[in-house]
Structures are given as structure tokens and as C-alpha cells.
Amino acid sequence: MPNTILGGNEYGLAEAAILSERWLSTTTLPDVLARPAVVTAAVEQSALLLRRVIIRKRGSELVVEVNAHRPLSTEFLKSIEAVVELLNLPPGWNSYSAKPIGPQIAVRAIRILAELMEPLTPLPAVVPRVQGGIQLEWHTDTLDIEVYIDTPDQVSFFAEHGESGQSVEASLAGQEQTLRAWVQRLSRK
């Protein structure tokens, strides 16, 4: 099933064709965007703020509408494509009883990527999880970072620096800056 990435405009589709939430309010977002009190000035200046993310079904196509406060980088668009590809997976895609990936999970993954990815951030591996979640992974010679999105509200991560042995494993809630700092280390390599 082909996917199309679009941005900006409305397309006059029936509400039923919208697979994800139409508008994201700060009360429904359990992430850094939802809690301005925990956002530092540094994060506010550099993170890509997505005003709106909508996933629609139009015929056989999945259409993603992303409305952001600045142009989207090529790397970020590629990562969105990888996320949306997962929405095509059928039930049992792992040859056992894996669940399809839901659009709400995909939206959450896109928002997390927006918060983490900078122009020099390498593309993550976007991996489906058996119980319908999405896993984002970066692996380099020295760094391993994995983000586990089980539900829009249940996100955790693991990061490890192989040479120093430094590692962290935590729920994302309240630790957004910690994860962002780890991902920034990828960009500096």
C-alpha cells in the first residue's frame, strides 16, 4: 500500500477517514510539549514543534499531514515515512500473533522524532513491536539508544555508551531532556 507524505493543507476528507486525532491539545499530550513547565529554554529553541499531525486514509493511500513551525528536514521526512510504512503491517506480521500498529502510536512516534531529531541526527531504525507499539533505535560504534513506545502514554528508553559503560533506562515522562541529550551525542559524532 503506497504512502504519501503531505504537509500543510486540508483536503476536505470525511472525518471518518482520519485515523489519528484531528487536533492535539496540550491536555492530551503526555510529552514535553504537553508540560511547558518542564521545557527548558534550550529545548524550546531547538526542538521541532509540530502544531498538528494527522494520519488519514485516502483510498489505498495513507496520508500524513504535518504542520510545523519551520520546514521539515529530509531526514525527518524519511523517518516519518518509515513510521507510516508500519501502519501497513497486517495482524500476525511476525508470523505469530503480532498486533497491527495503530495510528495513535504512529503519531506519538512522529512527535517524539520531532523532539529528538536535529539536522545531523542519523536516521533511526523504526521497528514494529509485537503488541502494537513502535521502537526507535540508533546504534553506532559507541552508542546504543532505544525508545520503546507501547502506548501514546507509555514510553520508555534505554541508552548506553559502550566505552564508558554509562547507561540509563527510564520512563520518558520527566526524562525528555535526558533522552534528548543522548540523541544529541549521536549528532556530534
Place this chain on the structure above:
Amino acid sequence: MSTREECASNFPNDPGVTDEVALLRRIPPWHFYYDKKLGRTRPRSAAFEDDDDGDPMSVYRRNIIDSEGGDVARVMTGHTGFALASLNAGQYRYKEQTVYPDPLHEESSHTKICGPKPESVRRWFATQSKWVIPPLP
């Protein structure tokens, strides 16, 4: 996630499956990658998650397949692009999993691996596993 108590009750460990027995799991193409640090392709941790229907993770006992004169490739039928990874029963038990034989009409070697599988345990399974049928290059 199954608790130890639920596993002991519903999927009790069978000591008749000795620690050396190889337990095989199909790995879909989304769930393996080349690990530069290990210098080889390996499964991702996501490959070792329990099923969505609440059932524990499925594997296949190699000794049953061998004793029937079968080939491990029989569990790969219809799954093009998949690979087959192996951990032995002792490795699963080391991480507090039960090994519960659950023969199916279509596959007599079918077995369940029951126990809590936090991400750290899944990562351990992923790095410790060995290929029986490696991913195609």
C-alpha cells in the same frame, strides 16, 4: 506481561526439557540488524516480546524436530525473509522464564516461554541468541 505466579500456574516449567535443549524462534525481517560492536547480524530486542493475545512467546524445541527426523526448515515454511534464532532452555530459565511444552496439531515441537520480559531481559535474549537459519545477506 505474565507474572511469575501466573506462569507457574498456567505455563509451569517442564524440567524434562533439559537446559541444553535449543529453542528456536522465527525472527521477522524488521527484527534483525547488523550490530557493529558484535560484528554480526543479530535480532533486535523487539523480537522477544510476548504475543498480543496474552499468550507467552512461542518457540520450537529442536530436539523434538530432530527426534522426528525432521528439518528445522519446517518451521520456516511460508515465512520468506525470516530468520531462525536459538537460545537454549537454560538461558531462558536463567532469566526466570518457564519452558512449557505446548504441542500443536501442526507443530509438535511448539513450546511457550513464560515470564516477565522487561526490556533489559529482551535485550539480553537478543544479544545471546545464535542463528540456526541466519538472515539472507
